[in-house]
Amino acid sequence: MKIEGVISGLLTPFTNDETVNVQALKEETLFAIERCGSTAVMVAAAEVQETVRLTQEEKVLCMKAVVDSANGKVPVLVGASGTSTHGAIQLARQANDIGADAIVVMPPYGVAVKRALAPPTVQEAIEFYIELSRAVNLPIVLYNTTTLSTHLPIEALVKIFELDNVVGMEESSADYQEISRLCMSLADKVTILVRGDLLLPTLELGGHGSIMPVGYSRIGADLYHAYRDHHMEKAVELQRTISMTPPEELLQRPRVAFFKEILNQLGLEVGLPRRPSTPLNEQEKNRIAIFVKENGLDRLKL
16 A cells, blocks of 8 residues: 555544534545545544544544545545554554554654653564554554654664555654655655655655645645646745745644634634634634635635
């Protein structure tokens, strides 16, 4: 399994009482497929999807909704990360039973405070992926997080990619030199995906694409196609837009609030981030409305 292009990371929609809005998630899935140029969709896997604020049962509920809504139109990647090897394997097996096409998994996350429940060492992370690979038949996309768990060096990644069903990775750092080394060493063997703000440089290095929040991912898909069609001036312009997002005056706000408000303004009812995140004020919402219009995302409005 090799995925290229731009994968839409689905934002977890909540109702006013903060329960998962299943119908809205199904609609968001179709929106990602039909309007955002997504080559695949991903659910309950990354920080901006509020995965650490979801219970195990809610993650499974989200998986089912997205697999059902996508209905085979594009691959569905689902998060199977957790705080332990046991928990990740259980979630991965549920993903397999539901019909997911692949799982996205970071090393088990912990809290590095007096090492009471610290993230794994690099060697422990390697052993984690070996156990996970043996336990499930689904393709595994390694999520190399820089915030929630151990960030794995290239030497460890090379060992992990010797496992037959570890087929790709998302590198979440913004380190151009590290991504250069990854592409030179691994791009001919596995899928290399990056953050949107390094999409164009990564494509030029031989990487394969990006995972970006739905809606905003339309800009990434346009960049990807411009690059493939050798329209470099347009690709550079789009990369500049992505790299300058969110606008400077919103940099101190949670990114999930910014991306959710884009979808709310486009007619999808994804609600607010789960508390303790605070809602955006009217001035911030107005600034996002300007961003949506300036970057042509209003053409996606339902």
